[in-house]
Amino acid sequence: MCGICGVTGLRHATPIVFEGLRRLEYRGYDSAGIATLVDGKISRRRAAGKLDNLGLLLEEKPLAGTTGIGHTRWATHGAPTTSNAHPHGTDRVAIVHNGIIENFETLRHELEAEGVVFETETDSETIARLIDLYLSQGHTPKESVLKSLKRLEGAYAIAVIFAEHDGLMIGACHSAPLAVGYGDDEMFLGSDSLALAPLTRRITYMQDGDCVVITPAGAQFMTFDGEPVEREEKIAALTSGAIGKDGYQHFMEKELHEHPLVIGQTLQRMIDPATRQVVLPELPCNLAEVPRAVMTACGSAFYAAMVGRFWLESVARLPVDIDIASELRYRDPPLTKGSLGLLISQSGETADTLAALRTLRQNSAHILSVLNVEHSTMARESDAVLGTAAGPEISVASTKAFTAQLTVLACLTIAVARSRGMLDAAGEEELVTALLDLPSRAADALAQADAIRSMARIIADASNVLYLGRGSMFPVAMEGALKLKEISYIHAEAYAAGEMKHGPISLIDNTVPIVASAPFTPLFDKTLSNLQEAKARGGRLLVFTDTKGAERVSAIAEQMVVLPHVHDFTAPVVQTIPVQMLAYEVAVLRGTDVDQPRNLAKSVTVE
Structure with a gap:
């Protein structure tokens, strides 16, 4: 949510800041602006x-000007208008702000x-006005910022520049990320290292409660x-080249095609190829x-947690509670x-998940986080981190x-099951072999693009769509929806398929496409029975199955996508890919902004 980029040095600031903001578009925003010092005076340009x-x-x-700050805003307080766009300021000061000031009123x-x-x-304007007040009372820029910070309540990251103080920029953060970048006779400030990637690889990640005074010579x-x-x-x-589209139409399309690589890179971190065993970093507790x-998370990560619970309970026999992070602490x-x-x-910066982490910590839990950004706030506050090796994900x-x-989570499940005596060496080898097969099976799923595109044409004109799945396929259905x-x-x-006759079946008619994830697992027959109930009521069945389930599905499905048959344990991973691809193809047909959909932000850093 929101993005900050700042620079002070010898070069023209505006193009550097603008390009930094371009790299932060993935975070989600609805207005943008830049402020620089021109002949000692603050000058701003803002647009909705x-x-x-x-x-x-x-x-x-x-x-x-050679000192400047910029911002992409995701509206919280006030409509997404030019007047509400950042930077905010006065004749003496300009600020950009990520987060929410809870005591602003x-x-x-x-x-x-x-x-x-x-x-x-x-x-956010409250911050600028407060700093300006202290400046008007004769305090220095640093003193004015520090006095203001002590008055602010909430989560925030800010960057500040001052009239008549060319070459000076001050940053501060509390429960929101901010990074300092080092150049040659110039310095940078950004919401994350991605904003600074083409400028420098030398980064300091600020900690909660940090303030930094930046000049072209360095940072204090x-x-x-x-x-x-x-x-x-x-x-x-x-690296700066990590976020190109590489010839794809959208970042989302590119990132879909990176599934095999990312799965393979993640497995390389966690499986010893010589012993075919899962090897985890040192954990905060004895798993046995x-x-x-x-388990707790938000959005898609919560659906991943649902699959993880299914695995941990069924394979490792570990009791698991699961909560949406925004609900857990309340x-x-x-x-x-x-x-x-x-x-x-x-991101490792999700505000609700970070708050849940702190709640669990207060209740003497051991904290293990699954993160893609290993220099994030959550990483610093966890006892241990399992990295996902996904690389930058630009599409929202x-x-x-x-x-x-x-x-x-699959690798963690194997390690927990082994430590608890629920999986012997042969059982571990069987599941590890299934995991090592995933990159090639993911590639096979991507090869079904034409069949998925054909499905998308049916959905593109629909007003409502139902997604169905059972067992570990239910979270996959939720992810697709x-x-x-x-x-x-x-x-x-999305509904657990067995729940259809408890209410949602009344929605079914010949205008409602029904997307089902139905691989040939132990629950296949149950799922097929539920689909037949929907078919009998005119439902248009679009089914993702596998080579073992295809013959029986073909008798009732209007269209189906046949994926390779894989081990029951890894089926959720393979089945996820086509439901994501289906959404992408529908969005392309409808002409929406695929990478930056309206009202959404990539990293939700406010409650």
Whole structure:
């Protein structure tokens, strides 16, 4: 959500900041802006809508200066208008802000009582006005920022520049990510290393409660009390070429085709090819002694957790509780001391999942996180991290990160089952062999693009779509329905297939496509029976099955996609790929913004 990019140095700032914002588009936004210092004065350009609108404005009214900050805004307080777009500021100061200031109304009333006049509906303007007030009282820029930070409540990352202080930029963060980049006689600030990838690989990831004073010569880190602190400089693995489309029409299309590679890279991290055993990093607890696990996540990651629960309970016989992260801490469930808190997030910055992590920590749980960004806030606060090796995922709709999460959870399940005595050497070898077969089976699924495209033509004109699955296929159905809603804007709902006759069957007629995930697993016959019930009521059945189930499915399906038959254990991974592809093909037919669907953000860093 939202994106920050800043630079101070010798080069023209605007093109550097604009390109940084372009690389942050994946986070989701609805307005954008840049502010620079021109002859010591703050000058801003802001536009509602896509970055292209800001680009046109900059062509019409160029913005000079070598110190600048930019922002892509995802609206929270106030409509997505030009006036509410960042940067916000006064004649003395300009700021950009990610997050939410929870006490902004109190601060706003206080400032208005001092005669301050606000121009926007945003909580972010409060930060600029507060800093400006302290500047007007004679405090230095650093003093004004530090005094303001002590007044702010909520989650935030900010970048600030000041009139008559060319070459100075101050950043700060609390429960929101911010990274400092090092160049030659220039310095950078960004929401993440991806924004800075073409500029530098030398990165410092700021910690909660950090403030940084940046000049072209370097960075000074301190606490909100102004006490100096040391922060490690790291070499980022990400390269500037990592986010090109490589000839694909959309990032989502490219990332769909990276499923085999990502699954393979993740398996390489977790399986010893010589012994064909799962090898995990040092974990925070003895898996054999864990009384139960508590899994939590948001969005697609929650559906990955649902599959993980199915595996952990059925294979490892480990009791698992599962909660949507935004509900867990408010539900305040009783937690068994010594439980394993298992959290899943692509970004490692998801606000609700991070809050759930802290709730589990307060209840003496061991914290293990499955993350794609291993320098994230969640990584720092976890006892151990299992990395997904998915690389940068630019499309807002998650694809390859999801199958990478499933791959990690499958490996973890094997390790837990082995430690608990539920899987002998032969059983482990059988499941590991099935996992090692996944990259080639994922490629086989991608090869069904023509059949999936044919299905998409049926769905593209629909108003409502039902997705069905049983057992581990139910979360796959939920993932398919979510993807369709996210990028095609068609209403879709997923149901456990056995629940159809308990209400949803009343929705079925010949205008409602029914997408079913029905591989030949032990629940195939049950699923087929449910599909026959839908067929009898005029339902248009679009079925993803496999070579063993195809003959029986063909008798009732209007269309089907035949995937390779795989081990029951790995079937959810293979079945996920075509339901994601189906959503993509429908969105293309409908002409929606596939990579940046309306109202959505990639990394949800606010509650």
